[in-house]
Amino acid sequence: MGADVVTTTVNRQCTLCEAHCGIRVEVDGRDVVRITGDPDDHRSQGYICPKAAALADLYEDPDRLRAPVRRTADGWEQIGWDEAIAYASKGIRDVARRHGDHAVANYLGNPGAHTWSLLSFVVLRLAMASRNNYSVSSADQLPQHVVATEMLGNPVALPIPDIDRTTHMLVLGANPAVSNGSVLSAPGMRDRLRAITGRGGKVVVVDPRRTETTKLAAEHLQVRPGGDPFLLLGMLHVVFAEGLEDLGRVAAFADGLEELRVLASAWPPERVAELTGIDAGTIARTAREFAAADRAAAYGRVGVCHQTTGSVTHWLITVLNAVTGNLDREGGAMFTNSVVDATPLFRILNRLGIGAKLHRTRRQRVSGYPDALGEFPVAGLPDEILTPGRDQVRGLVIYAGNPVLSAPGGRRLDTALEDLEFMVAIDSFVTETTRHANVILPAVSPLERDDLDLVIAAFSNRNHVRFNPKAVPPRPGGREDWEVMNDLARGIGRGRVGRPIGLAVALLSKVGLAGPSTLAQLAVLTGPHGVLRRGPRKGLTLGRIRRQPHGIDLGPLEPRLPGVLTTPDRRLHLAPAPLLREAGRLDEVASEKEDAAAAGFDMTLIGRRSVRSNNSWLHNSRRLMKGRDRCTALVHPDDAAARGLQDGDAVRVTSRIGSIELPVDVSDEILPGVVSIPHGFGHGRPGVGWKHAATKPGVSVNDITDPGVVDRLTGTAAFNAVPVRVEVVSGDAVAQDAAADRAVAGAPGS
Numbered sequence: 001m002g003a004d005v006v007t008t009t010v011n012r013q014c015t016l017c018e019a020h021c022g023i024r025v026e027v028d029g030r031d032v033v034r035i036t037g038d039p040d041d042h043r044s045q046g047y048i049c050p051k052a053a054a055l056a057d058l059y060e061d062p063d064r065l066r067a068p069v070r071r072t073a074d075g076w077e078q079i080g081w082d083e084a085i086a087y088a089s090k091g092i093r094d095v096a097r098r099h100g101d102h103a104v105a106n107y108l109g110n111p112g113a114h115t116w117s118l119l120s121f122v123v124l125r126l127a128m129a130s131r132n133n134y135s136v137s138s139a140d141q142l143p144q145h146v147v148a149t150e151m152l153g154n155p156v157a158l159p160i161p162d163i164d165r166t167t168h169m170l171v172l173g174a175n176p177a178v179s180n181g182s183v184l185s186a187p188g189m190r191d192r193l194r195a196i197t198g199r200g201g202k203v204v205v206v207d208p209r210r211t212e213t214t215k216l217a218a219e220h221l222q223v224r225p226g227g228d229p230f231l232l233l234g235m236l237h238v239v240f241a242e243g244l245e246d247l248g249r250v251a252a253f254a255d256g257l258e259e260l261r262v263l264a265s266a267w268p269p270e271r272v273a274e275l276t277g278i279d280a281g282t283i284a285r286t287a288r289e290f291a292a293a294d295r296a297a298a299y300g301r302v303g304v305c306h307q308t309t310g311s312v313t314h315w316l317i318t319v320l321n322a323v324t325g326n327l328d329r330e331g332g333a334m335f336t337n338s339v340v341d342a343t344p345l346f347r348i349l350n351r352l353g354i355g356a357k358l359h360r361t362r363r364q365r366v367s368g369y370p371d372a373l374g375e376f377p378v379a380g381l382p383d384e385i386l387t388p389g390r391d392q393v394r395g396l397v398i399y400a401g402n403p404v405l406s407a408p409g410g411r412r413l414d415t416a417l418e419d420l421e422f423m424v425a426i427d428s429f430v431t432e433t434t435r436h437a438n439v440i441l442p443a444v445s446p447l448e449r450d451d452l453d454l455v456i457a458a459f460s461n462r463n464h465v466r467f468n469p470k471a472v473p474p475r476p477g478g479r480e481d482w483e484v485m486n487d488l489a490r491g492i493g494r495g496r497v498g499r500p501i502g503l504a505v506a507l508l509s510k511v512g513l514a515g516p517s518t519l520a521q522l523a524v525l526t527g528p529h530g531v532l533r534r535g536p537r538k539g540l541t542l543g544r545i546r547r548q549p550h551g552i553d554l555g556p557l558e559p560r561l562p563g564v565l566t567t568p569d570r571r572l573h574l575a576p577a578p579l580l581r582e583a584g585r586l587d588e589v590a591s592e593k594e595d596a597a598a599a600g601f602d603m604t605l606i607g608r609r610s611v612r613s614n615n616s617w618l619h620n621s622r623r624l625m626k627g628r629d630r631c632t633a634l635v636h637p638d639d640a641a642a643r644g645l646q647d648g649d650a651v652r653v654t655s656r657i658g659s660i661e662l663p664v665d666v667s668d669e670i671l672p673g674v675v676s677i678p679h680g681f682g683h684g685r686p687g688v689g690w691k692h693a694a695t696k697p698g699v700s701v702n703d704i705t706d707p708g709v710v711d712r713l714t715g716t717a718a719f720n721a722v723p724v725r726v727e728v729v730s731g732d733a734v735a736q737d738a739a740a741d742r743a744v745a746g747a748p749g750s
Helices: 050-060 081-099 110-114 118-128 142-152 189-198 228-241 248-253 257-265 269-276 280-292 310-323 343-351 378-386 410-418 481-493 501-514 516-526 531-538 542-546 577-583 586-598 637-642 691-695 731-745
Strands: 008-013 022-028 031-037 069-072 075-078 104-108 133-135 168-172 202-206 219-221 296-300 359-363 370-372 395-399 422-426 462-465 552-556 603-606 633-635 650-655 658-666 674-676 722-728
Touching: 022 050, 031 050, 081 104, 081 395, 081 422, 081 481, 104 118, 104 378, 110 118, 118 395, 118 481, 118 516, 133 378, 142 310, 142 359, 142 370, 142 577, 168 189, 168 228, 168 280, 168 310, 189 202, 202 280, 219 280, 228 257, 228 269, 228 280, 228 310, 228 586, 257 310, 257 577, 269 280, 280 296, 296 310, 310 577, 378 410, 395 481, 422 481, 516 531, 516 542, 586 722, 633 637, 633 650, 637 658
Parallel strands: 104 133, 104 395, 168 202, 168 296, 202 219, 395 422, 603 674, 633 658
Antiparallel strands: 008 022, 022 031, 069 075, 359 370, 462 552, 603 722, 633 674, 650 658, 650 722
């Protein structure tokens, strides 16, 4: 930094992942000089991971779109904002006029949950008046929401491990040392995990791979992919058989304990040992230690979400917490008390009978998959586009998502998007998905906008709130996400007042002009920490939040049951009928692997992630993409030897729907019979605007994840525990396989 440079420091959060670490952004005019951790942030205390610096990369990226573009026969042409909004709005209105409102779908990507512009996306959905709603939730955490709905009646009341006060943490299918927590916002997870051991506690990790988190744990249970629900049932068997159950304070309002006892009785450790790959003695000891701990928390994430048993497994995790007295108690699994509390809303919706209609009351037209939270699973979207009939999807509005790389069966979705009549993308890059759009509407980068986290804070290990002021002035002519969506909602709704859509248009015109700050202010004022609840001296307003540059600590998690219950009888349902029925199918699940092996798929695919990556959208950052190739097939030395493989050899990984080819990485950190491949790679498709990402090796693992294999309760795709075979690439077969893969991409889905 030159001596003549005068910088200004802006305190805000990094919003690239759920940790939401506090950062200090040093700027010189419009230039970002440096990004460092904010030592005064009460949660992160100066910690940041390598991704934080990528906020500057997103802002400065030469491949970033800085004005709307329209696709033409000769490529993309830049157009003005007024023309772009009019063109996009007319295109969507025309599709709806020709085919009906439900023929226009919408999709919300992961970054949308990290901004208060999400409120404007909700209004945009209302303006579209379509039931074909989709989001990344069905490729991420939907089983957790459905379990919360069935057990508590409240889909957003997700139990969060009180990690800073627990003395025993059981981690299943999660790698928080890399992710910094997911549906568990807690910066600096490595230090927090070490602290458990430091206060005399224990961390146990259940994972087929020796992950970065296992290296911080006292014990690693190397479970077979898909074995998690059986392990939990074996543990519950021991808890009940040895009289270790104790519901604690929730006993007064909990039902279903006897049904759980009967279920667990059929799964002794000796029975589940073969299914899990963990010996019966270890399973029993793990159960006893968890039940005996004075403060214990079981936690699971995407590794167990992404299975055909995702909902059952998350249910059993909550059940284990509950029957050992660790649900809603200090050091156990608790519920946040965020500045915005949706509990009263869901209580009202349930009383009106509307809440029930948001959950498993409709079926997707072609796949038959159920809806949840008013959305259909993205696994069924390609068939909704490609299959003729009433309400066939012919138009699409997508916000901040790249499902061609993140959804199952990506090749088929890629093909389906080509078949749309009109597509609008609200995005800042020409991605593998947005390259199919007729028009792309790019918003400014996160550093160029004010923001307030209204979603992620609801899953934090500590109650807090922090306002995010813009760090640099918005570029000339730039628009924020909410401005783009408000304009688009007005354009789509124009001329349609008088129908149900008119309500959305009227709402937008009343409060949308001021942006999401108007709704955020209302939510804060009426929330549990607002002035209307806490009084003028202690209560919060948006202005008071803005004036605290390092955020506001609202205290540790406190017991909230039965307050967060919105079930009709206001009781905790430990054994909901749909989940008991799914548990009754576990014998079928156990036999599926044998059937796959008989069909020639003798290995099992799981995912993995890197601390220097975040799905697909940071791969254009040069600083994050330095070093060795991270898109590799990780296999055990025994599996490599059986196939004559060495490090760096090219292998073909084949599932029921297709094949991909990539280098092999041989390591004993993976369980024999398992292959691990990260997702979000594969930027070599023609027309993609991420020039640097396109130069990097890698393939999309979701080209071989099967959209026909899902969790039955939610339609969430089984990205993990996918049966595959791994073989050396034969040069003579490459051309034949490429042709076969192209045929698969166009074949009907299951």
